[in-house]
Amino acid sequence: MSSTGEIACNHGETVVDWRHLDFYRDVVSQDLGLPEDEFCLRNLSVTNATDGQSGFTSLLHRVLVDVELKNGECEQKSYIVKENSNDAIGGNEEENYALFEKEIEVFQKLIPEFEKLFQYKVKFGPRFYKAVKSPSTVIVMEDLNASGYIMRSSSNRLNLSDSRAVLSRLAKFHAASAVYTKQNEAYSKFFGSGMFDGDTAGAAEVYLENLKKSFVTSLRERNCSNEFLDLISQWNKNLYVVGAELFRLNDNDFNVLNHGDLWMNNLMFGESDLMMIDFQIAFYGSFSFDLLQFILCTVEVDEIINKFDELVEFYWQELQDAFQILYHSSLLPSLENLKADVDRHGFFAAILLVEAIPLMSYMTVGQLNMDLMSSPELKGEEFRRKLYHNDKFVDVVDQLLPFLFERGYLKCPMIKYI
Numbered sequence: 001m002s003s004t005g006e007i008a009c010n011h012g013e014t015v016v017d018w019r020h021l022d023f024y025r026d027v028v029s030q031d032l033g034l035p036e037d038e039f040c041l042r043n044l045s046v047t048n049a050t051d052g053q054s055g056f057t058s059l060l061h062r063v064l065v066d067v068e069l070k071n072g073e074c075e076q077k078s079y080i081v082k083e084n085s086n087d088a089i090g091g092n093e094e095e096n097y098a099l100f101e102k103e104i105e106v107f108q109k110l111i112p113e114f115e116k117l118f119q120y121k122v123k124f125g126p127r128f129y130k131a132v133k134s135p136s137t138v139i140v141m142e143d144l145n146a147s148g149y150i151m152r153s154s155s156n157r158l159n160l161s162d163s164r165a166v167l168s169r170l171a172k173f174h175a176a177s178a179v180y181t182k183q184n185e186a187y188s189k190f191f192g193s194g195m196f197d198g199d200t201a202g203a204a205e206v207y208l209e210n211l212k213k214s215f216v217t218s219l220r221e222r223n224c225s226n227e228f229l230d231l232i233s234q235w236n237k238n239l240y241v242v243g244a245e246l247f248r249l250n251d252n253d254f255n256v257l258n259h260g261d262l263w264m265n266n267l268m269f270g271e272s273d274l275m276m277i278d279f280q281i282a283f284y285g286s287f288s289f290d291l292l293q294f295i296l297c298t299v300e301v302d303e304i305i306n307k308f309d310e311l312v313e314f315y316w317q318e319l320q321d322a323f324q325i326l327y328h329s330s331l332l333p334s335l336e337n338l339k340a341d342v343d344r345h346g347f348f349a350a351i352l353l354v355e356a357i358p359l360m361s362y363m364t365v366g367q368l369n370m371d372l373m374s375s376p377e378l379k380g381e382e383f384r385r386k387l388y389h390n391d392k393f394v395d396v397v398d399q400l401l402p403f404l405f406e407r408g409y410l411k412c413p414m415i416k417y418i
Contacts, residue, residue, distance in 0.1 A: 018081055018138045019046060024065050027129040027140055028077055032067070042066040042074070049080055049143075050151075057099055057280060059083045062143060078146040079129065084137040099280035102190045104131045104139060106279040110257065113184075114176035117326055124173050125275050126268075144275060149268035155364035155392075157300040158264070160307065164314055166267060166294060169274055170259070171318035174287050177257035179328045187257065187284045194260040194283030196243035204240040207374040208355065211384065212239060215354050218388035228401050231410045232350075234417065239351050242414050246345050253286040253341055254333040262290050263297040263360060287338075288345040291315060296352050297360055301399045308403075312342055346409035353397060353404075361393035362386070 017023060021044045029036045049060035061081040068074045084100050107128035114124055126142035152158075158166065181187070193199075216232055249255065259266070260281035268275045283289075295304055295311055303311070316335050323329045333341070362368060372383035387393070404410050411417060 016132055016134060018063075018083070018132070018136075018140070019044075021065070024063070024079070024140075027079060028065060028067055030129055031077055031079075034069075038070050040068045042068050046081075057084070059085045062145075063140075078143040080126070080141050080143045082139040082141070098190045100131075100133075100137045100139070102282050103278070103280045105188060105190065106282055107131075107139065107141060110177075110180070113180055114173065117176045117179055118172065122169075122172055123273070123275060124169070124176075125277060125279070144268045144277070147270070149270045149273075149275060151268055152264060153364075154264040154360060156264075158298050159300055160303050162269075163295075163299045163303065163311065165274060166262075166298070167291075167311065167315045168318045169276070170262065170290060170294065171315050172322045173259070173276070174256035174290070175319055175322035175326060175328075175331075177284075178255075178331050179323075179326050180257075181255075181284075182328065182331065191257065191282060191284045192249075193244070194247070194258060194281045194285070194289065196240060196247055205238045206376070208239045210374055210376060210380065211354050214381065214384035215358075215388055218385065222389075222394070224401070228405055228410065231405070231417075234415055235350075235412050237412060237414050239354060242347065242412060243351055245414065246348055247283075247285050247289055249285050253288075254338060255285055256287045256290075258283050258285060258287065258290045260289070262294040263356075265360075267298075286341060286345060288342045289348065291342065292345060292348050293352065293356070296349050296400070297356055301396055305399065305403045308407075309339075312339060343408070344413075346404075346407060347411065347413055349400075349404050349409045350412070353400065357396060358387045358390070358393045361396060362390050364392060365390060 021041050024041060024044070025036050028034075028039065028041065032039065043066040045064045047062050047064075049062040059082075061083065063079045063081050065077045065079070066074065067077055082103075107125065108131065111125050111128070115122060126144050126147075129140040129142070131137070131139045212235060216229070219229060219232065259276055259279060260283055261278060262276065266276060266278045268277055291312065295308065299311070313335065316333075316338050320329070320332055323332045359368065359373075366386065369383060372380045373387070374380065375383075401410075
């Protein structure tokens with residue numbers, strides 16, 4: 001923890017260093033709804049807001065600011081500072097994916113507009129206070145912990161009731177984004193692609209190819225059914241390219257602003273509410289990305305297997321209700337078309353089995369090393385073997401493979417099967 005004992009009152013100058021007390025004068029002014037000359041800032045302390053693996057591409061800091069009002073009353077305010085840093089896991093991906101540009105636009109412009117559509121009766125994310133891009137890029141936002149929200153352990157998956165609560169909020173977010181699209185100009189260029197971008201597919205080819213080989217090897221070592229292996233062994237295409245093709249914008253799809261990374265670590269739960277965080281790989285495209293990722297990566301496996309269609313139908317019903325509230329029922333796709341859209345993008349579930357699900361499973365038992373994950377060297381192979389032989393992942397994959405096989409989601413759409 002770092003701390004400063006300085007005093008900052010209203011001096012009028014702009015401070016760009018987020019570790020300087022004066023940097024927070026306009027933040028506190030917004031938070032308290034007071035002019036900057038109505039208070040002084042007395043002290044600042046900084047701690048890590050999460051453990052080392054809770055955030056990718058960014059460092060998260062909790063900043064505590066002691067505030068003295070003109071009437072002599074004192075209080076402490078807490079904020080989250082999200083900092084772009086190459087020291088974070090995946091921090092060097094910012095240039096390729098414009099991660100912070102996206103997130104700043106989502107928090108500063110889009111979420112307030114979406115919440116306005118619901119007359120501020122629904123909240124989608126923490127309050128945004130400010131962002132600066134020099135000397136380093138940082139975002140300052142509400143500390144949801146201080147507002148009574150918690151991040152649940154990623155070692156557990158969500159039960160049916162909590163899963164429905166998330167799907168309800170997601171449906172409202174998607175509906176608001178669809179209405180916003182109808183009423184406004186197109187989303188900025190940053191939202192043209194998300195996790196899968198055809199322009200950067202080459203850089204990801206080696207990474208995903210090594211993961212796929214280790215995944216297949218682990219299945220063979222554990223005597224996985226040939227019924228599944230026969231399909232999986234034919235995945236001779238770059239999975240990143242397949243993902244980019246799957247989610248290439250298609251005007252015939254039900255297109256929305258996708259969160260892009262919706263799983264346990266990007267959800268904050270209150271006593272009777274929830275919010276989404278981390279919109280760095282948001283993109284405009286088929287809703288099925290968010291829906292499939294959330295269900296496959298976060299919902300209890302038994303519920304996925306037994307109630308997958310019910311969850312999809314629940315999401316559609318919540319969409320229907322949201323569009324009615326927003327007076328745009330004409331934007332609602334039919335349930336039949338929505339289900340067909342999910343099935344058409346079903347191979348995304350197989351891609352999640354190769355990368356996202358093993359990563360999320362391993363984070364609960366070990367320290368991720370992104371360099372070793374992609375390394376062709378022996379150390380890389382050994383690390384990936386741990387990844388795919390991790391008991392938590394084995395339990396999930398062994399249950400999901402028969403389910404995905406029956407639904408046809410293990411068939412790569414870019415391969416002609418004999």
